[in-house]
Each structure stands twice: as C-alpha cells, then as structure tokens.
Amino acid sequence: MATIYDVARIAGVSPKTVSRVLNGDAPVGKATREAVESAISQLDYVPSNAARMMRSQRSGLIGLITGAISMSPEPTQPAGLPELFIVQGIQKSLANSGMTMMIADTGGVVEKAAPLIDTFLRHRVEGLIYVAEYHQKVALPVISDGTPMILANCFDDRGTPAILPDDWRGQHDLVARLITAGHRRIGYLTLRPEIAAGPLRLDGYRAALLAGGITYDAALVANCDLEGRDGETQLLWEAIDRMLRLSSPPTVFCCGNDKMALRVYGILRSMGRKVPTEVSVAGYDNYRVIAETLYPPLTTVDLPYTAMGVRAAQRLMAMISGEIREEKGPTLVAGPVYWRDSVTELRPANVSLLKSVREE
Template sequence: MSSIKDVAAKAKVSVKTVSRVLSGFEGVSAKTKEKVEAVMKELEFYPSAAAQSLRGQEKGIVCLITENLTTTPDSFDIIAGIQHECEKHGKLLMIGESGGNEQSFSRLVDDFRRQRAEAIIYATVYHREVTIKQSFNKCPLILVNCFESTLKHPTILPDDYCGAYKLTEELLNQGHTKIAYLTLFQNMPATPLRIKGFVDAHEAKGVHVDEALIQAGVCSDPEDEFTELPNVLRDIMSRHERPTAICCGNDKMAMRVFMLIRMMGYKIPDTISIVGYDNYTLIAENLLPKLTTVSLPYFRMGQMAAQIAIDKNLEPNTKIHEISGQLLLRGSHSSV
C-alpha cells in the first residue's frame, strides 16, 4: 500500500504538506491541494481511519459481530436495517462473523476497538440468551436478537408474545375454537413467550384452551427435527373434536405440515387452516395456498440498533426494546 511518504515524493512536496491537505488545513494553496489529491488518487492512497480519528476527524465506524447472519436468508434483514441507518448518517459499517465461537467473538471485539469503533452491535441468528465476558465502558455494545441474564447493555428483541397473540386472535376471530399449537424446542426463549401469547388470546376471547392440543412439533433427531411430526399430527387429528386450525412454530414446520396434512386427506384451508411464524418468504410466498404468518421484525431491529449506536443520547444504556412483527394474512387460513 502507498504511504504518505510516497504521496509526498510523487507530488514533490513535504510530508507535512500532504498531512495538511488531509486535515483540511487552509494554509495550503488550491493548486498544491489539487496536485496532492491527484497523486493520492493515482497511488490509491487512503489515510488511516485510526490516524484520522486521532486528529479528531473520524468519519464514524459502527461494527457488527454476527454468528452466521450473512449466510442466513431469513435473518439477513438485521444487517440490512443496520446498513440503512449507517448510510443515512454517513457511518461506515464493518462486519465480522464469529460463527458462535467465543474466541472469535473476543478477537473481533479487540480488532474493532483498534479501529476505534463508535459502538459494537452483536446479533444472533435466533432469539437466545448469551454471555458477554468483556467490559464495554467506553465503546458501547448493543445486543440484537439476544439477551443476557443480567441486563447490562441495550437489548433489542422480537416481541414473540405479541406475534403469537395476534396470530391466535386472528384465528379466533375467524371462528376457530379448537386450535392446535405445534411448538419449537422448549429451551428456546421464544417458545414460552409464544405459548403465553397463544393462551392469553384464548382467555381474552373467553375460549377454553385444550392443553392436549399444545404439543412439540420438533424433536432432537440430528438428521431431521420434524421426524415426529407425522405421529403428532395423527394424534391431534384423530381426536373426537379435532382442531380446525394448526399454529406451527415456524414456516419450515408449516411447510412440512402442509405436505403431511394433505397426505391425510385434508384440504387447506377448506377443512383445516394452517399458519406459520417467521415469514420466511422463500416458503411463505411459494406454498399453495400462500402461508399466513407473522414476520420477524429484523429490519426494524437492525435500524434501532444502529440508531442507538449512532445517537448515544437516544435511549438509556440498559433497556430492553421489544419490536412486534407484522401479521401477514394470506390464503392458508379461512373462517370456520
């Protein structure tokens, strides 16, 4: 890479003159400034961001540490939301992936601090608890889609309770009183929140919840987490009062339920309504009929994280922000 000395030699000026051009010093003539800038362009010379920040000229760098967001289609909108705000405020976004590895996370934190980051955002692929061992007294940390057991950093989460409530309320408004709920893993923080939303929506409408219709739709089979779905569906659909609607833990589960329920002879939504969760568009918009679901508000979560990173006075340093997803009504559910 070209250095400031290379620029000075090529432009036939002193290193101090090049430095003055970089710092915007008014004592350099327009002709000299033009010559120096032309040489910098020719040599592809770019001043160090760290050096500029030491001179009080930092552009502003926001850093993002992810697990595998860049290769996870249904989570990528978090990055898009952060980038949107950074561009709007003229901030540079730097991204590093830890792969969920603690040592990689620590290394990235150190690397980004050396770049004099204004703030570091940590975003996970799904809603879960994390443990942060580093201190962030000078360079703030914002958590997205994850949280600590002890609140120490601004935290932005999807409102899983509200999403499940709205989805269940829609089915109840359509006259469904026997609704099955096939959950994700119980150790996922989203699962009890969504179950509570499901139950509370029933109670608000004065409809009894049949707890036998709340069953796990996933299992620990490493080959296929939906291995037990055929048995679960046979169980709930063979009941004397079978459900008229099924809420699935996510859209991937809903896709499998579509296939299995049709093999059992039911029509969607004529004889059974099926709804999902996540709005994984590759699935939700390509199933026939298209899937009614709730979106995960990843773009807005990313936006808020960047806003907090850029404007330190926007919110208190330690506060949880829950953002509700959008209920997307499509053709996979109908009235009873």
C-alpha cells in the same frame, strides 16, 4: 501511495490547506481549491484513514459480531438468513451516519467472540453490535473500556441494551386474527421450550385465546420440535393425527415456524387433507422462501428483522453520541401478521378492527 504532502507540493500550497479542501472545515479560495482538486485527481490521492484517525481520535467504525455467517459444524440449519436481514437494517441506518461497518464472525463458537472484540477494540470501533441467529440468551465477555455495545436478537443477564422480537405479541396477534376469522379450535404445534421464543409465543397464544373467550385446551398443544431434527416429521405426524381424531378437532394448525409449516403441508397432503379447505395452517417467521412459494401461500407472522437492525443501529448511535444516558434492558419490536391463503375465513372478518394485521 500519494500523501497529502505530495498533493500540497503539486498544488503549491501547504498540507493544511489541502486538508481544508478535503474536509471543508474552513473557507478556501476558489483558485486554491481548484489547484488542490486538480492535484488530487492527478495523483489519485486517497487520504489515509489511519492518519486521520490518530489525530482526531474518531475511527468512524462500527464492529458487528455475528454467530452465523459461518455456522455450526453441522450446517443443516437454514439460519443465517435472519441475521442477514438484521445486518441489512443495521447497514441501512449506519450508512446514513457515515459509519463504516466491520463484520466478524464467531463461526458459531462463542469463545471466539473475545478475540474478535479485541480486534475491534484495536481498530478503536466506536460501537459494537452482537447479532444472534435466533432469539436467545448469550454471555459475552465484558468490555472493559467504555465502548458501547448492543445486542440484537439476543439478551444477557447483565442488562446490556438489547433489541428483541416481540414473540408474545406476534403470536397473540396471529391467533387473535384467526379467532376473528371464526376459528375456535386452534391447534398449536410448538417450538421446544428451551428456545427463548417458545414460551413467549405460547403465552401469546394463550392470552389471545383468553381475550377471545376461548378455553385453553392442552389437547390442542404439542411440542413437535426436537434438538436433533430426525424425529420431527414423525412427531408432527403423530400430533396432527391425534388432534384430528379428537371429537372436536382443530380447524387450523399454528406451527412453531414456517419450516415446520412446510412439513405440515406435506403431512396433511399425505393424509389426504386439503389446505386450506379442510384444514388451515399458519406459520411464524414470514420466511419468504417458504411462505410465499408454498401453495397455498402461508399465513404467518413477520419476524421484523430489518426493523430490529434499524433499531439496533439507532440505539447504538444514540449511545455513541452520548445524547441519552441509555436505560438498560431490551427494546421489543413487533412484526405484522401476513394473512395469506393458507387459512380459511370461517366467517367474514372485520379486518379494520385489527390494526397490526397486514393483508396481501
């Protein structure tokens, strides 16, 4: 592979002049520049980042660690996709700053994070991002040197800067929108409470009810999410069946996520209940494959993964450039409600009141 010396020799100039042509850091005569450029293309010269990096002490690299490119031993989860969107956002932001991204994968095994971080440090990455597949708490090894790090879709108890979805607000906005549409009996089939998003969304649901002047009714809430997924459909069936037999049954079911909503569609159809004319359904995640493909299309809340990625990259770049003495703790990113046909408007909604709701 050709070096800068080869180019210099062919062009009849000093290596430093070639360097100047490449980097444009000092004026170069027109004739000289052309000679150099001709030599470069003649030799197919590509400068070595390693050599440049040694001298300049800047790698232009960002390390990205994710847990879900390769997933846990049992890859039943549809995960991965969220992370992909986050990565997409990060990539988009980073591309503009001339940074190159290195991606490594823990294969879902947290212990693998340490050697991966080490690999990145060997490459002298200027920043690290850890992306989790769903909103959760993590415990990563401490980075001893000063390399900045940011967490996306997860947080720790050391106050490492983190970017998180605003689950509370999302569920709140959705339920507020349902209330605006005239729904007052709102069933909620929740995620299990161990998942970080579970309690947050439940709180958002309750807050929206409160703000809408509706009393919280525990009979309308059921956890239908199991660790192992086998019993889920049955659990859902029972919960829905029970709620629909109430003297004042729900007119809409909020589901913990879109995948659960997909199941609920099937169950309601099996029960002979038409969606949305007899009962409405809403999801969470805006998992497009499901939400847009279902018939009728699913009303849901967007998990703003791409935006989170963008924010993560921006915050990291700010830390790297040292502009800001970053305050610790999380940045919350809220996503809009996607209003589709799976929910009936019981009365005409005054949509203009709801700023964060997005109609399709």
